[in-house]
Amino acid sequence: MVAGDGYAYQRSKPRCGYRECYIVLEVKDREFDEELGRRVANVLGREPLNPRLNKYGRWVVLVQSRTLYELLKNPIGIDKIIPYIEYCERCITMFLRGFFDSEASVHKDGTIIVYNTDHALLKYVIYLLKKIGIETTSDEPKLQLQAGTPLRAPNTGKLYKRRKDKYYVMIRMSFNKRFYENVGFTIDRKRRRLEDIS
Template sequence: MRKSIEHCDQCKQAFLRGVFDSEGWVTLYHGVSVCNTDITLIKYVQNLMNTLGIPTSGPYLCRNRGKSFISPTNGRTYQRKKDYYVLTMSSKANLTYYKKVGFSINRKQRKLEEYLIKRPAYGGLQLTLPSLFPILKSVLGY
């Protein structure tokens, strides 16, 4: 399986897109994160991200096993059976993730774009600059 995933950058990107589509999320404050109970999978994802030039932080223990929680869906109380680990990215890495991997789920992709626009100090503004260059060239006569 690893040979197929690590075959080329496009294969790595497709695998990561699938993992982040199913296990990842975007918040407007922190950007993209991914969480799973399998620490081996999280470390593998981290390794693939690093090979694509997308630095990550973690994995961090984000939810302890044995702890009770109330489901927002049905209001029932459950007890976690496993530890949950999270992998996060710096704000600059979110832009690189957007360019190289992204999401195939439209709502997650739009939320990432919204994050990048609202955080211009961390590269969001760079998304609009390439489209402005032709206009600037014509106005300035370059």
Template structure:
């Protein structure tokens, strides 16, 4: 257990697996395999082989993790690790996912957020066989956790909009899964948030340029989207919102415009 604690401590200093391996060998005369270090650092299990603690009890944090995995997040099996990964441009998005993931897996501290030069993204990476197995299912199986209460519904929607939402002239959400977007629409409708009709945004077969590499790809699937109507922007800001300050700032500006539009419209109606 002392070795386990030392490995976790060295990881907290930002050392690589190789550096941790060399430090333990130098100080404790024990050569740990990199796979063992990886398993311990990522919290898959400790020296006793105990699995990361996870039970699918509905909480806002679990609803947020579900929303991220259905959006920008990824599930991956790498060696001994059953990984949950988020790689994003916004550090505050990574922070919120790290916090929620740690809470779901009963960790005392959030997961480490690291900058990847190769991906040009902030990366959060955690491991749990039990949580990975729970999340690696058809999205409809998550409804019980998502719809548990208003806080869970709001957390799920915020995570999904953090991942798939954008706001400039309109508040839009896009995804290739039409049925999932219809479910998101239903959750918003239940919260009295009005949306436009679901429509195809980009068709399969059209080209997509990766801004990081410059490579051109062909879309394999249709991408669908809908918008939140102007009169519901304020309600969306109150009930859902964003974890990302960049998007939150735009949402505040959109809310102000929506309130001004509503005031002008009321004045016009009263003048008639």
């Protein structure tokens, strides 16, 4: 989640000597935020968190937790979370589900592609997919867009330059059914598109 649409931050000015630490997920799909709220509540022993709609039309879940902040603060250290991800096969599939919910697209023809600027993270995703018997079209993430290419912000129309290279990994079409059964999506629109194809 934090490797995708989420981020961790610490309040710069402490209140009463206590630095507040937060994990935030900001997405356009409410069900993804609701799932995070349930999972975090389960881990922290709290009531489920309800997502709220921000002024940009995105759903936001805000979690206050120093422990999660220390584990997930940016840049996220994959080495730090590997023992938790690879603890069991279910942990692997849940990590992959969260990552694909956050970063992947399901095209009309059923192609599943995941995008990210972190080459090492995508290499690790390929490794995890292979570990649970799902093949990708290549053993390495492929470059989609180079740093320095123009990028237009969809909400403002403003033109920017990309600061990082953007890579992608594609699931082999013959493994779509296995992906659907073992990993799947929390987000309805992605899940439905994959169901329609499978």
